[in-house]
Amino acid sequence: MTDTAVYPGSFDPVTNGHLDIIERSAKVFNKVVVAVLHNRNKEPLFSVDERITMLRESVEHIPNVEIDSFNGLLIDYVRQKQAKTIVRGLRAVSDFEYELQAASINRKLDPEIETFFMMTNNQYSYLSSSIVKEIAKYEADVKGLVPSPVDEYLYEKYGPFTAE
Known part of the structure; x- marks a missing residue:
């Protein structure tokens, strides 16, 4: 295993896809910091504090995962956490173009x-x-x-789920 990795995202809300990436990353890295982004360009359903709470409840079974939040440039946050790796999940080819661009600019800002x-x-x-x-x-x-704690938070926002 290697040192610390940062897995950034909005996590509004955290899904089982996110949890899959977190669990698998925790097997590769000594520590994974799941970092909730304060994204000024989005209108989130959940506050940053709510997203942090949902994430903490969802990953409490993974001892080497830390939940945090950040503002500003990801690369600055990664440096602050003394991490050397950014983890990004890819669902489909459509994710790749955006993620490649982000990885390229991050590499330009800090090649390490x-x-x-x-x-x-x-x-x-x-x-x-x-x-x-x-x-x-x-x-x-x-x-x-979504992880089991998250459906309750969605219920609180939208009301009870109806049987289909």
Whole structure:
């Protein structure tokens, strides 16, 4: 295993696809910092504090995972955490172009920090936070799409799920 890696994202909300990447990264790195981004360009459903709470509850079974949040440039945050690796999950080819661009600029800003791409498990390749919110908004059950603590938070935002 190697040192510390940072897995950044909005996690609005955390999905089973995110959890898959976190669990698998925790087997590769001594420590994984899951970092919730304060993204000024998005209107999140959940506050940063709510997302941190959901993540902590979802990963409490993984001892080498830390949950945190950050503002500003990812590369500055990675340096602050004294990490050498950024973990990024890829669901499909459509993710690759954006992720390649982000990895390239991060490499330009700090050539000592690597980006580690991990393909999500095929069973989660269709899954995104946006899809989960859309399903929950129409009061459909999201069990199996999000870690068990998260469905309760969605219930609080949108109301009870209806049986289909």
